[in-house]
Amino acid sequence: xxxxxxxxxxxxxxxGAKTAALLLADVAFNTGMYVQGFPEYGPERMGAxxxxxxxxxxxxxxxxxxxxxxxxxxxxxxxxLHSVDVTKGLSKDGAIVINTTQDKKxxxxxxxxxxxxxxxxxxxxxxxxxxxKYFPNSPMxxxxxxxxxxxxxxxxxxxxxxxxxxKFAKKPEVIExxxxxxxxxxxxxx
Amino acid sequence: MSIRERMSGNEAVSYAxxxxxxxxxxxxxxTPSTEIPQMVSTFIANGEMDTEFIPVESEHSSxxxxxxxxxxxxxxxTATSSCGLAYxxxxxxxxxxxxxxxxxxxxxxxxxxxxxxxxxxxxxxGARDSxxxxxxxxxxxxxxxxxxxSFRIAEHPDVSLPFMACQDGFITSHAVENIELLETEVxxxxxxxxxxxxxxxxxxxxxxxxxxxxxxxxMETKYNQRMAMKNAKKVILDVAKEFEAISGRSxxxxxxxxxxxxxxxxxxxxxxxxxxxxxxxxxxxxxxxAGVLKIRVFRPFPGKEIxxxxxxxxxxxxxxxxxxxxxxxxxxxxxxxxxxxxxKSNCTxxxxxxxxxxxxxxVEAAEGVFExxxxxxxGNKEIEQFKYIGxxx
Amino acid sequence: MAQASDLSxxxxxxxxxxxxxxNQIYGGGGARExxxxxxxxxxxVIDWNKCTQCLLCxxxxxxxxxxxxxxxxxxxxxxxxxxxxxxxxxCSFGAITMxxxx
Numbered sequence: 142x143x144x145x146x147x148x149x150x151x152x153x154x155x156x157g158a159k160t161a162a163l164l165l166a167d168v169a170f171n172t173g174m175y176v177q178g179f180p181e182y183g184p185e186r187m188g189a190x191x192x193x194x195x196x197x198x199x200x201x202x203x204x205x206x207x208x209x210x211x212x213x214x215x216x217x218x219x220x221x222l223h224s225v226d227v228t229k230g231l232s233k234d235g236a237i238v239i240n241t242t243q244d245k246k247x248x249x250x251x252x253x254x255x256x257x258x259x260x261x262x263x264x265x266x267x268x269x270x271x272x273x274k275y276f277p278n279s280p281m282x283x284x285x286x287x288x289x290x291x292x293x294x295x296x297x298x299x300x301x302x303x304x305x306x307x308k309f310a311k312k313p314e315v316i317e318x319x320x321x322x323x324x325x326x327x328x329x330x331x
Numbered sequence: 332m333s334i335r336e337r338m339s340g341n342e343a344v345s346y347a348x349x350x351x352x353x354x355x356x357x358x359x360x361x362t363p364s365t366e367i368p369q370m371v372s373t374f375i376a377n378g379e380m381d382t383e384f385i386p387v388e389s390e391h392s393s394x395x396x397x398x399x400x401x402x403x404x405x406x407x408x409t410a411t412s413s414c415g416l417a418y419x420x421x422x423x424x425x426x427x428x429x430x431x432x433x434x435x436x437x438x439x440x441x442x443x444x445x446x447x448x449x450x451x452x453x454x455x456x457g458a459r460d461s462x463x464x465x466x467x468x469x470x471x472x473x474x475x476x477x478x479x480x481s482f483r484i485a486e487h488p489d490v491s492l493p494f495m496a497c498q499d500g501f502i503t504s505h506a507v508e509n510i511e512l513l514e515t516e517v518x519x520x521x522x523x524x525x526x527x528x529x530x531x532x533x534x535x536x537x538x539x540x541x542x543x544x545x546x547x548x549x550m551e552t553k554y555n556q557r558m559a560m561k562n563a564k565k566v567i568l569d570v571a572k573e574f575e576a577i578s579g580r581s582x583x584x585x586x587x588x589x590x591x592x593x594x595x596x597x598x599x600x601x602x603x604x605x606x607x608x609x610x611x612x613x614x615x616x617x618x619x620x621a622g623v624l625k626i627r628v629f630r631p632f633p634g635k636e637i638x639x640x641x642x643x644x645x646x647x648x649x650x651x652x653x654x655x656x657x658x659x660x661x662x663x664x665x666x667x668x669x670x671x672x673x674x675k676s677n678c679t680x681x682x683x684x685x686x687x688x689x690x691x692x693x694v695e696a697a698e699g700v701f702e703x704x705x706x707x708x709x710g711n712k713e714i715e716q717f718k719y720i721g722x723x724x
Numbered sequence: 725m726a727q728a729s730d731l732s733x734x735x736x737x738x739x740x741x742x743x744x745x746x747n748q749i750y751g752g753g754g755a756r757e758x759x760x761x762x763x764x765x766x767x768x769v770i771d772w773n774k775c776t777q778c779l780l781c782x783x784x785x786x787x788x789x790x791x792x793x794x795x796x797x798x799x800x801x802x803x804x805x806x807x808x809x810x811x812x813x814x815c816s817f818g819a820i821t822m823x824x825x826x
Contacts, residue, residue, distance in 0.1 A: 178507040202508065310364060536726065536728065536750055551743050
C-alpha cells in the first residue's frame with residue numbers, strides 16, 4: 142500500500158465496531174504500517190449508533206480529527222442504513238461494505254445515490270457457520286481488508302492467526318472457528 | 332533498542348507507570364482517565380509491579396493521599412480528568428506550596444457546565460495558577476515520553492514541585508497509534524530511585540510539613556515557589572537532553588514547525604498541533620509560508636522564548652482550547668500577547684477559541700485560520716479577535 | 725539529611741532564601757521554642773495544700789503545660805501556658821485558680 146487510507150465504521154454499541162477498528166489497526170500495525178484506530182465518544186450505550194475510525198498508511202499520522210471524507214465505510218449493522226447517512230462524504234473512488242442478508246440490488250437504493258463500489262457480506266451467516274454464535278467482527282474485518290486491499294490475504298491470515306493465538310491463549314478451541322470466519326468472509330464479500 | 336508498539340495514550344501512560352514502578356498511586360476513576368488506574372491496578376494484581384495502590388472515595392482524597400505519601404518520602408502519583416481535577420483544587424495548592432513532587436496524569440476533559448465528557452483544556456487551564464508544572468502532549472508518544480521525564484523534573488532539588496502531565500481526552504487517550512517504547516531497564520536507569528533528603532518517615536530527623544504561614548511568611552513562601560518554577564525551566568531542558576540521549580527524540584519548551592521563515596503561524600497546545608501541521612504542509616505546497624508553534628511547557632511559561640520564536644512571524648493565531656470568561660482573551664492568548672508586548676515584538680497576535688467541549692478541529696479548520704491570517708496580512712480583512720472556530724451562526 | 729532547623733534564625737525578618745522549601749521544619753519539638761505563654765492574660769496558680777495529685781488536670785491541658793514526674797504533677801510550664809483555664813474547671817478540689825496580673 143503506497144497511500145494512506147481513511148475508514149469509517151458504523152455500528153451499534155455492543156456490536157464491536159470499535160473493537161473491529163482497533164483489530165484492523167492491530168493487524169495493519171503488525172505488517173509494518175502506521176495506524177490510528179479510535180472511536181467517536183459520546184454517551185452511547187448498547188444499541189445506540191456509534192462511529193469508529195481508522196487511518197492506515199506508510200507515513201506517521203499527525204491528524205487528530207474525525208474522518209469526514211473516508212475512502213471506505215464499513216456498516217456493521219444494516220438497520221443503520223435507514224437512520225444514519227453512512228455514505229456521507231464517502232469517496233466515490235472508494236467503497237462501502239455492508240453486513241446484510243439482503244441482495245445488493247435491494248441495498249443500493251438506500252445509499253442516497255452513492256456512485257462508488259458497493260460490497261455486501263452476510264456476516265451473520267459466516268459467523269453462525271464458523272463460530273456458531275453471532276460475532277460480526279471477524280467477518281467484517283476480513284471483508285474490509287479485502288475490499289480496501291489493505292494487505293495480501295495470506296499475510297492477513299497469518300497475522301490474524303498469530304494474534305488469535307495470543308488473544309485466545311486460554312481457549313485455543315476458538316481459534317480455528319475465527320480463522321474459518323476470516324477465510325469464509327474473504328470469499329463471501331461481493 | 333526501542334520497542335515498536337501500538338497503544339492508546341492511556342495505555343502508554345499506564346505502561347510508563349509500570350516501567351517506573353512508583354511507590355504509591357492513589358486514584359478515583361473519572362472518564363476519560365479511568366483506564367490509567369484501571370490498567371495500573373491490573374498490572375499490580377498480576378504481579379508486574381509493586382506500587383501500593385490506594386483506592387479512595389473522591390479526588391480530594393486521591394490528591395490528599397498522594398500528598399501524604401509524598402511527604403512521607405514515597406514517589407507518589409495520581410490520575411484524573413475534568414471535575415476530578417476541580418475536586419482536587421484545594422489540595423493542588425497545598426501540594427505545590429509544600430513542594431511535594433507528586434505527578435498527576437491528567438487526561439484533559441471539559442469541566443462540567445453543561446456536562447460533557449470530551450476534550451478541552453478548561454480543567455488544566457483552570458489549575459494553571461496552582462503552582463504545578465504543566466506539560467502537554469500532542470500524541471501517545473509524547474504522553475509516554477513526558478511521563479517518563481516527569482519525576483526527574485519534579486524531584487530535582489532545584490525544583491521540588493508537583494507535575495501535571497497532560498494529554499487530550501479521547502483524542503489521544505483512546506486513540507490507538509504507533510509508538511516507540513523504551514526498554515524497562517533503560518527507563519528505570521533514567522528515572523532512578525527517589526531518595527528525598529528529608530521525609531516524614533525519617534526517624535533520624537523528625538520534620539514538620541506545611542506549617543501555618545501568615546502574612547510575615549506567606550509572600551516569602553510564594554516567592555520561593557516562583558523561584559522553583561523558574562529553576563524548572565533549566566531542569567526541563569536538561570532532562571529533555573538526557574532523554575534524547577536514550578530515546579533519540581528531542582523536546583523543548585515548544586516545537587517550532589516551519590516557523591523560522593513563516594509569515595503566518597498557529598500557536599496551539601496538544602493534539603490539534605498535528606492537525607495544524609498537516610494544514611501547514613498543504614499551504615506550503617501553494618507557496619504560503621505557514622508554520623506551527625506547538626506549546627509543550629505551559630508552566631513554567633516560556634514567554635521570552637515564545638516571543639523569540641515568533642519574532643519573524645507577521646501574524647500569529649493563538650488558539651485556546653479553554654474559555655476564561657474575561658470577555659477578552661483565553662489563557663494562552665493573554666499570556667503570549669503579554670510576552671510579545673514585553674519583547675516589543677512586531678508579531679501581531681490574534682486570539683481564537685477552538686475545540687471547546689470536544690468540538691472537532693480539522694485540517695480544513697486550520698487552513699481556514701491560516702487563510703484569515705493571509706487575508707489580514709494582505710489588507711483584505713480586519714482583525715477580529717476572540718472568534719470561536721466552528722461556531723454555528 | 726538537613727540539619728535540625730535553627731528556629732532562632734527563621735523569623736519575621738528572615739529573607740526568602742533563608743526559609744526552607746515548603747516552610748519545612750527539621751528536627752522535633754520545634755514548638756518548644758515558641759513561647760505561647762506570652763499570650764497569657766490569666767495565669768493558673770496552684771494551691772499545693774488542696775492538690776491531691778489526682779492528675780485530672782494533666783491530660784486536659786491543650787498545651788501540655790502540666791508535666792508529671794514520678795507520679796506527681798509539677799508546677800505549670802508558664803513558657804507555654806496560654807491561660808485558657810481548662811485546668812481550673814477540671815480540678816475537683818479547687819486547687820487551681822486563674823489570676824490576673826501575675
